[in-house]
Amino acid sequence: MPSLQFSSLKLHWQILIALILAVVIGLSVGRDGGIFGLSFYAIFSFIGQLFLNALKMLIVPLIVSSIIVGMSGFGGSEHLGRLGAKTIGYYALTSLLAILIGLLFANLIQPGQVDGHPAEVFGLSADTATVQATLGDRDASDVVEVFLRLIPTNIIAAAAEGQMLGLIFFSLLYGFFLARLHEDQRHVQRQFFTGLFAIMLRMTDLIMRFAPIGVFALVAKTVAETGLAAFGPLALFFLTVTVALATHILLVLPLLLYVIGRVNPLAHYMAMSAALLTAFSTASSSATLPITLDCVEQNAGVSNRTSSFVLPLGATVNMDGTALYECVAVLFIAQAYGLELALGTQFIIVLLALLTSIGVAGIPAASLVAITVILSAVGLPLEGVGLILAVDRLLDMLRTAVNVFSDSCGAVIIARSEGEALAASYALKAPAIQN
Template sequence: MPEALRQLHWQIAIALLFAVAAGALLADSAAFISVVDFLGQLFLNGLRMLIVPLIITSMMQAMLNLPAASSVGRLGGRLVGWITLSTLLAVLVGLLLVNTIEPGVVDGKPAGEALGLDAETDTVMARVQDAGTGDIAGIFLRMLPPNIVEAAAESQMLGIIVFSLLFGFFASRLEAPLRDAQTRFWQGAYETMLRITGLIMRFAPIGVFALVSETVAKTGWQAFGPLLMFFLCVAAALLLHLLLVLPVLLKLLAGVSGWQHLRAMMPALLTAFSTSSSAATLPVSIDCVQRRAGVSPSTAGFVLPLGATINMNGTALYECAAALFIAQAYGLDLSLSMQFLVVMLALLTSVGVAGVPSASLVAIAVILGAVGLPLEGVGLILAVDRILDMMRTAVNVYGDTCGAVIIARGEGEAPYRNSAPERETRA
């Protein structure tokens, strides 16, 4: 097999093409639809299985790997501030564009029928209303569930996320022997979950083929109109955040030209785009930030590894946009309190998403479940997820590098004044 075909994104692209052809040719075959429905549900069940353990272990290991020195505490405070600001702005950009463009509405009507959504709108509306009965106060109450095991069983991830943050924070402050034991355990659990995630993502081409071919067989070509609008909407939001929001923040907070930084970080962005993995891009990111931007090794070594784990601007934007798109497809007009819940979950779950390809699908499932929307929506957006995954990973990595430069400036460093010569930047 050629080396290119061994890469997951090419396998998914080929599966997508075969799915379109098979769905069009076998639209009248009940046996075919039954088989692909089974395979699609099997793949979605695999994603559901990952939700609780992947979120918990990724958050635990991130918190336990935070050093405790006072100088690092200052860096950590600035990093948290940067993550909160940049991710919140990213989510708001996605929220604005999806509410303005309304990709889930076609010719003034919800796109649910064209997308082949099975659940009745009235049923979904009742579930959404039930999910939001506690309005804003209920959101904060769900942050502290009375039974953490029950919350995990019911996928009440808001409480799970808060518990994981609290557990990881206080475990990192235990005496050295106990802290080291906790760190080794959760690091091992996290690495195990990454391998299980990788195993399930190997079957993503089969899942994409099953889910997309079923949609084409049931609904025909009209399903791709709404998905195209969703793709263009999310792509525009990601580009807006990458080319406008982050450069403005970089100029205001560090006095650095956005164009200069974008050009210097191009190797990292291309690596992120091709691998769809913040973790795989980390060595390139560290090299670019230190050698091309002139950030000190101590600052880059602290900010970028943590950023690859918990700073996910593009992922948060995508999660928010996907949830609102699916709600629009069902004809649901989410209230401000429900949109606030989506924003909060996008912020929190993006922190717990591992820096590996397509891990945000798990977080999207969390958000859909929290607001009462069916998880079949995850299967629908898989058709356009791969390219958007590449784009949002590039935004994630660029956000990390911007944060490293801004934090270095706050520490008294002089990024781009201590960098390698301009000829290296152009290399």
């Protein structure tokens, strides 16, 4: 039967088929299509929200149990310090490379250089009131807030509000001191969190069985709402961001895998396919974290000791795609207003994009908030954000996939540097770089 044949396909193929069907059906039914008085858009929204809620339901217990189990397995503080230094170094390197790639393509293609006023050429009115309503009362202080969010006053409230950075910091401390308890106390607590982590992985497997349906609903809703009309006036900007993101995920990150990690990049693409497609459809690194952990541990063979430290932290602070997007967007807005930014100003943009990609993580409309911070710092009008709102959602899906892939590459590279044996498919054929 067709249903049995479909269920026998690997998960990433099921999700890919769901994506293609979602685009076709979303374009066909549009925002107003329906049946028996019920709009398809409402159906897509309901199913997609159910899937997102199920994923988000796992985040807090999964992060807590995963980090605590991983941290409690460290032999000493020197191992933790080494792993932390490697993780931070990798995240800083890849984010900086992503921003420089965005800077390069924004200057080469110059998507914002047009004749006439941007409101006329792009067919969009940069309504300041609308933009401010979308962004809320956010300003440059959000960059500083990252340090305050690191140490929450109430860990339960932080978890309920989705403040993952504080939750991760607390879990790291808890796991670190758990490893230093007396044997009888350590054994009981470690057994509890190990069991909790195992349960969360089983729940993740259950929810992932419905991933093709959830992905279909989320993407169909987005396509039905936006269609393809928004691409016309902003096609060059969309192309610039897409090409820059593709360069980072198809060239830079595979090179890091090959040269530094000494692993087969093609094998890693296959191992992470389900997580990448889920990240694309949900546009949320945090919501994708359960699948990312599952793919990295089960498919790539990375130990929980490494993945439980690297991936939750990466889902919160490592935003390669977001940082790249911020840089291109600010340059696009400057070009649209006919401004030539000096090299010094572009350097400030690079630095601010690196900081804000970390500083505003976890805030709704995080990229738009970060862009306003950068625009204010370099003296550009905030209403310029209105020029990119039409395509922001679709580009958000693309840059989230890049964010997740970068996190997974970091886990694999760091695991290899720690001497871990990965899945057999990761072995390189080139003798010159084999261990």
